[in-house]
Amino acid sequence: MITLQQMLLLSGLLFAIAVAGIFINRKNIILLLMCIELLLLSANFNFVAFSRYFGGIDGQVFVFFVLTVAAAEAAIGLAILVVLFRQRNSINVADISSLKG
Amino acid sequence: MSLNPSLLLAIPLLPLVAAIIAGLFGRSIGRAAAAGVTIAGVAISCLLSILVFKQLIFDHAPVFNEAVYTWLVSDGIRMQIGFLVDPLTVMMMVVVTFVSLCVHVYTIGYMADDPGYQRFFSYISLFTFAMLMLVMSNNFLQLFFGWEAVGLVSYLLIGFWYTRPTAIFANMKAFLVNRVGDFGFLLGIAGVVYFTGSVQYTDAFAAVDRIAAEHFTIFNGHAWNALTVICICLFIGAMGKSAQMPLHVWLPDSMEGPTPISALIHAATMVTAGIFMVARMSPLFEGSDAALGFILFIGATTALLMGFLGIVQNDIKRVVAYSTLSQLGYMTAALGASAYSAGVFHLMAHAFFKALLFLAAGSVIIGMHHDQDIRNMGGLRKYMPITWITSLIGSLALIGTPFFAGFYSKDSIILAVENSKLGWISEYATWAVLLGVFVTAFYSFRMYFLVFHGEERFRNKPFPGEHDHASDDAHAHDDHHDEAHAHDDHHVATKDDHGQAHVHVPHESPAVVWAPLVALAIPSVLIGGLAIGPMLGGHFFDGAVLVNLEKHPAMEMVAEHGAHAMEMGLHAVLTPPFWLALAGVVLAWLFYWKKPMYPGTLAARVKPLQRLLENKYYFDWFNENVIARLSRGLGATFWTVGDKGLIDGLAVNGSALTVGALARLVRRVQTGFLYSYAFWMVIGLALLLGWFLVGAR
Numbered sequence: 090m091i092t093l094q095q096m097l098l099l100s101g102l103l104f105a106i107a108v109a110g111i112f113i114n115r116k117n118i119i120l121l122l123m124c125i126e127l128l129l130l131s132a133n134f135n136f137v138a139f140s141r142y143f144g145g146i147d148g149q150v151f152v153f154f155v156l157t158v159a160a161a162e163a164a165i166g167l168a169i170l171v172v173l174f175r176q177r178n179s180i181n182v183a184d185i186s187s188l189k190g
Numbered sequence: 191m192s193l194n195p196s197l198l199l200a201i202p203l204l205p206l207v208a209a210i211i212a213g214l215f216g217r218s219i220g221r222a223a224a225a226g227v228t229i230a231g232v233a234i235s236c237l238l239s240i241l242v243f244k245q246l247i248f249d250h251a252p253v254f255n256e257a258v259y260t261w262l263v264s265d266g267i268r269m270q271i272g273f274l275v276d277p278l279t280v281m282m283m284v285v286v287t288f289v290s291l292c293v294h295v296y297t298i299g300y301m302a303d304d305p306g307y308q309r310f311f312s313y314i315s316l317f318t319f320a321m322l323m324l325v326m327s328n329n330f331l332q333l334f335f336g337w338e339a340v341g342l343v344s345y346l347l348i349g350f351w352y353t354r355p356t357a358i359f360a361n362m363k364a365f366l367v368n369r370v371g372d373f374g375f376l377l378g379i380a381g382v383v384y385f386t387g388s389v390q391y392t393d394a395f396a397a398v399d400r401i402a403a404e405h406f407t408i409f410n411g412h413a414w415n416a417l418t419v420i421c422i423c424l425f426i427g428a429m430g431k432s433a434q435m436p437l438h439v440w441l442p443d444s445m446e447g448p449t450p451i452s453a454l455i456h457a458a459t460m461v462t463a464g465i466f467m468v469a470r471m472s473p474l475f476e477g478s479d480a481a482l483g484f485i486l487f488i489g490a491t492t493a494l495l496m497g498f499l500g501i502v503q504n505d506i507k508r509v510v511a512y513s514t515l516s517q518l519g520y521m522t523a524a525l526g527a528s529a530y531s532a533g534v535f536h537l538m539a540h541a542f543f544k545a546l547l548f549l550a551a552g553s554v555i556i557g558m559h560h561d562q563d564i565r566n567m568g569g570l571r572k573y574m575p576i577t578w579i580t581s582l583i584g585s586l587a588l589i590g591t592p593f594f595a596g597f598y599s600k601d602s603i604i605l606a607v608e609n610s611k612l613g614w615i616s617e618y619a620t621w622a623v624l625l626g627v628f629v630t631a632f633y634s635f636r637m638y639f640l641v642f643h644g645e646e647r648f649r650n651k652p653f654p655g656e657h658d659h660a661s662d663d664a665h666a667h668d669d670h671h672d673e674a675h676a677h678d679d680h681h682v683a684t685k686d687d688h689g690q691a692h693v694h695v696p697h698e699s700p701a702v703v704w705a706p707l708v709a710l711a712i713p714s715v716l717i718g719g720l721a722i723g724p725m726l727g728g729h730f731f732d733g734a735v736l737v738n739l740e741k742h743p744a745m746e747m748v749a750e751h752g753a754h755a756m757e758m759g760l761h762a763v764l765t766p767p768f769w770l771a772l773a774g775v776v777l778a779w780l781f782y783w784k785k786p787m788y789p790g791t792l793a794a795r796v797k798p799l800q801r802l803l804e805n806k807y808y809f810d811w812f813n814e815n816v817i818a819r820l821s822r823g824l825g826a827t828f829w830t831v832g833d834k835g836l837i838d839g840l841a842v843n844g845s846a847l848t849v850g851a852l853a854r855l856v857r858r859v860q861t862g863f864l865y866s867y868a869f870w871m872v873i874g875l876a877l878l879l880g881w882f883l884v885g886a887r
Contacts, residue, residue: 108872111865112868114865115863115865121864182864183863185863186863187862188862
């Protein structure tokens with residue numbers, strides 16, 4: 090039997106990997122987007138875990154919503170990425186710093 | 191029958207309307223119309239003034255003292271336009287409008303070739319309005335308005351030829367020196383308002399005893415009598431306007447303006463505003479012996495010292511200007527001796543003969559083709575007979591020849607000063623005014639002989655434009671003047687079309703120029719003998735001028751003499767002023783006609799004295815090198831420390847720099863890298879969570 094702790098631990102681990110991926114990775118924007126997806130998935134995992142723990146299905150309904158929104162977001166993100174690549178000929182994160190003060 | 195307020199209102203407003211028409215629409219209505227409308231305005235105003243004079247003096251109409259318009263009421267102080275028309279006012283009104291009319295007519299001829307013709311007429315009409323507002327006022331506020339307005343017109347007219355640097359220097363100087371005086375004047379008015387809560391003359395006069403009992407503590411420990419402080423402050427205003435030492439420095443320089451202005455503003459009317467004001471305030475001044483002593487001292491000093499300066503001047507207008515200063519000193523001395531009516535009487539007589547002398551000088555300047563140096567003149571009697579005879583009359587009136595106007599007024603002043611009871615100041619003033627008579631006669635006839643008699647020096651004069659440097663050296667005592675001369679010469683050389691190649695033979699001026707001379711010569715002879723009876727001997731000024739006869743008995747003596755004008759004239763040969771004047775004339779005759787080499791020899795003997803006089807007692811030097819330099823230094827200090835340092839540097843740029851520095855620090859956080867934003871977000875989240883967990887416990 091998989092306990093709640095174990096599931097939360099996994100969720101936290103995924104979240105930590107994703108966050109670490111965001112700020113350790115300085116080369117690739119695609120990786121960045123993937124990390125964001127991973128963040129959302131880890132949050133989804135939490136929903137599922139608590140849903141099972143409390144015996145309701147509300148959490149799992151939320152997951153569907155989140156996945157839908159995440160898919161849309163990924164589509165928009167990739168579209169922006171394409172436009173950005175055409176503009177700059179690069180997907181290097183370190184090159185994109187127009188907001189630098 | 192009482193005076194009609196709308197008629198009184200018309201007297202100052204007609205010149206104002208004429209000035210506006212000539213000033214704003216002068217270009218479209220043309221030269222002749224501009225001259226016509228202003229002359230008509232002043233002429234009607236003059237006739238109305240004479241009508242008011244007749245109604246008040248001969249028909250015994252009651253004194254008019256009413257407000258015609260209330261401007262505003264603030265904290266119980268009513269600020270109004272009002273007229274106080276009593277014998278003193280009406281006399282001033284007639285003198286102002288009459289002299290102004292003569293000057294208007296004279297201007298047609300004098301300014302005929304000037305491009306600023308309409309502007310000039312507009313200014314002098316505006317001046318007439320301002321001066322009438324000043325003399326007719328029944329409250330301090332309107333007096334101050336007129337006071338400043340005549341100052342403004344004076345400024346505009348001194349700088350009338352605004353392309354000359356010297357004229358601009360002179361009008362700025364006049365303006366600044368008058369500001370010093372006006373500051374005192376304003377303090378005096380403020381003092382009156384402080385004690386009475388009113389700007390009306392009548393309220394101030396009624397409160398004299400109350401004010402005299404009050405004290406100001408200005409410097410620690412020493413309490414000053416409030417009335418003395420107020421009177422001295424008011425008199426400082428008069429010193430600025432009436433050019434008393436040490437605030438006299440602007441008047442000689444004001445000769446940069448056109449000659450009609452020198453006659454109207456800087457001799458006959460505006461400069462006498464101070465004298466008029468003190469006479470008008472006689473109930474206040476009578477209450478303070480200290481202020482009267484101060485006035486007498488300043489007046490007598492000015493009368494004597496400025497007379498000396500007249501002797502060394504070579505510019506015809508400047509000689510007359512110094513003579514004006516000296517005569518203003520006499521009037522002031524009369525005020526100090528409590529002989530207000532004698533001072534005002536001299537003011538009136540002086541207005542006629544000094545305007546005459548100035549206009550005659552202007553006529554000579556026209557005749558000499560705009561050369562003003564009396565050393566280039568001589569023998570003009572033959573060429574300009576009318577100017578000659580009127581000048582002679584003016585000079586005789588000025589030096590106090592028996593039966594001429596100046597004799598009665600000046601002898602009355604000397605008599606009053608002799609009989610004043612102000613201790614050592616009276617003694618000193620008596621000597622000063624007596625010696626002044628000799629000096630007056632000397633410089634007047636020096637000019638007269640140099641201009642109208644002797645050798646015809648204009649024949650030896652170098653052609654204009656090749657100004658000889660010997661005479662330039664003599665002018666060096668007046669640094670700002672040489673340029674003007676150079677300019678003048680240029681002006682003559684290009685504009686002159688009726689002179690011969692090398693010798694400019696003088697010619698008599700046109701009728702519009704000499705007619706005012708004749709019109710002024712008549713009162714210069716007659717006014718003294720006619721007016722002294724009622725004005726000094728009689729009760730002309732009763733109610734208008736107040737003298738405390740118990741304390742200041744000088745006027746009683748004068749009145750006694752004044753009542754018998756004929757005898758006073760006949761007895762003149764027994765009095766010292768007559769002989770002093772005669773000595774002055776004889777000495778001038780000897781020096782400047784008979785033996786023209788004497789003055790040079792004498793001047794060489796007393797070199798330091800000569801230098802002192804030529805530098806005008808170093809007043810200008812002192813003002814320019816000490817006062818002006820100090821105030822410029824003070825201003826520069828305030829500018830660099832206060833304005834540039836504190837306001838610009840600390841307050842404005844300082845706050846901008848602080849914000850900039852802060853922003854530079856904060857900007858570091860904005861790397862533009864997504865990963866660092868994310869990193870800080872996580873750190874923040876961790877901190878918030880940590881705080882939440884710790885706080886929850």
